[in-house]
Amino acid sequence: MDASKILGNHQLRSTAIRRNVIEFILNEGAAVSHQDIEKALPQADRVTLYRTLATFEEKGILHQVLDDESVKKYALCGTDCGGGHHHDDHAHFKCEKCEETVCLDEVSIPAVGLPVGYSRTSANLLIMGTCRACA
Incomplete structure (x- = not known):
């Protein structure tokens, strides 16, 4: 899928910065940080970039991935995400050698029974190890 089509599917105008951000993430094939x-896009204004990422999260194009260093990263959502609702209850894998973080869409976060009075708003599962490329 290309950037313009992704933007169109989420009813967003196709601007250069939006296309460039999506294309960068598509090409990386892994979660990426704001940094x-x-x-990768030194011409991009920092504030515009923050707003772009926030819009993409809100519209269901990206979801946040937290790694072991508490660095917020972003990964593309699946086609079942949309504005106001994310279906990203899957595990993430961080390679300890190359430090790449990827979504494991086929690995669901297990349901956890919480004590009375607690309610879950989100959950993260980060699996650490060695990826196929580094093995």
Whole structure:
């Protein structure tokens, strides 16, 4: 899928910064940080980039991935995500050698029974190890 089609599917105008951010993430094939995007797109204004990422999260194009260093990263959502609702209850894998973080869409976060009075708003599952490329 290309960037313009993704933007159109989420009723967003196709601007250069929006296309560039999506294309960068598509090409990386892994979760990326705000800093990664800034380095790849040095012409992008920092505030515009923050707003773009926030819009993409809100519209269901991206979801946040937290890694073991508490760095917020972004990964593309599946086609079943949309504005106001994410279906990203899947595990993430971080390679300890190359430090790439990827979504494991086929690995669901298990349901956890919480004590009375507690309610879950989100959950993260990060699996650490060695990826196929580094094995």
